[in-house]
């Protein structure tokens with residue numbers, strides 16, 4: 001199937017317009033996770049070659065305002081509770097803007113380490129949910145801060161290895177079904193701790209990941225599920241780390257992602273423009289962005305992971321992305337954290 005080219009300008013405008021949508025219903029649904037949204041948007045903008053689109057100082061100040069002085073972690077919005085998911089996004093944003101000196105990083109390290117349990121797993125916050133996602137968040141955060149050794153690394157690795165299944169994939173906790181999102185987190189955690197070859201059979205897991213490609217070119221997250229643009233990141237990043245990216249058919253996957261763009265003249269954009277009038281229509285950015293699959297409504301999460309997937313596939317004009325941190329490669333190179341081999 002053919003596909004339109006990547007519409008860089010439409011996606012940059014789409015992300016820039018998100019800030020103006022604070023009165024929208026969807027904004028309130030995601031209000032507790034604004035920091036995640038800013039990380040997704042900012043990273044996409046850097047990869048699209050438009051790093052100056054947002055006002056750097058405003059973004060940094062917002063991140064600083066999300067810091068919770070009681071715990072030392074970051075909340076997803078000002079005045080909310082701290083969580084590892086938002087703490088990683090905060091550190092990624094500050095690292096991207098070269099502004100890590102704007103926070104008390106020792107307290108952030110203390111917060112992250114306080115969430116490690118005796119068996120090595122990390123809980124996401126003080127309420128105690130355990131998930132291999134949080135192992136990745138903790139290790140990535142500590143590594144970005146140059147303090148990985150502040151936690152019990154062998155125990156952290158041991159928990160991640162216990163999440164591995166007979167099919168080569170990884171789940172959220174020991175015994176849970178393999179899922180590509182968790183594979184990204186567990187492969188990432190093992191890559192961050194230089195323990196891929198000790199614990200992963202690259203061909204076995206590479207095969208499970210390559211099996212995620214469907215006849216429409218897109219990737220799903222586990223067997224019998226629909227293809228979704230975000231798995232272009234969760235699967236491709238893991239395949240890149242495992243040095244098995246070539247086990248995917250690149251062109252059909254690129255076309256699947258490119259066909260999920262919301263473009264000016266497509267049905268999604270026409271319908272959303274028809275629903276608006278007057279000032280709302282003037283303010284609206286009714287196209288741009290990438291959806292989970294062709295024909296669906298675009299969002300900033302799938303915009304980042306579509307663009308980042310295309311970057312891993314070396315789509316012309318995009319900035320290279322670091323497959324481990326999902327940040328601009330230039331940033332992880334500046335921090336001395338980019339790896340040639342895992």
Ligand code: GRG
Nearest residue numbers: 133136137181182185221222225228230325326
């Ligand atoms: C720095 C990129 C980055 C991530 C931080 C939070 C995190 C670490 C990773 C999340 C990994 C994950 C679990 C991703 C999956 C997200 C997703 C699409 C879940 C949907 O699951 P289902 O079961 O969907 O609803 P399927 O596709 O299986 O039907």
Ligand code: ZN
Nearest residue numbers: 228229230292
């Ligand atoms: Zn998705």
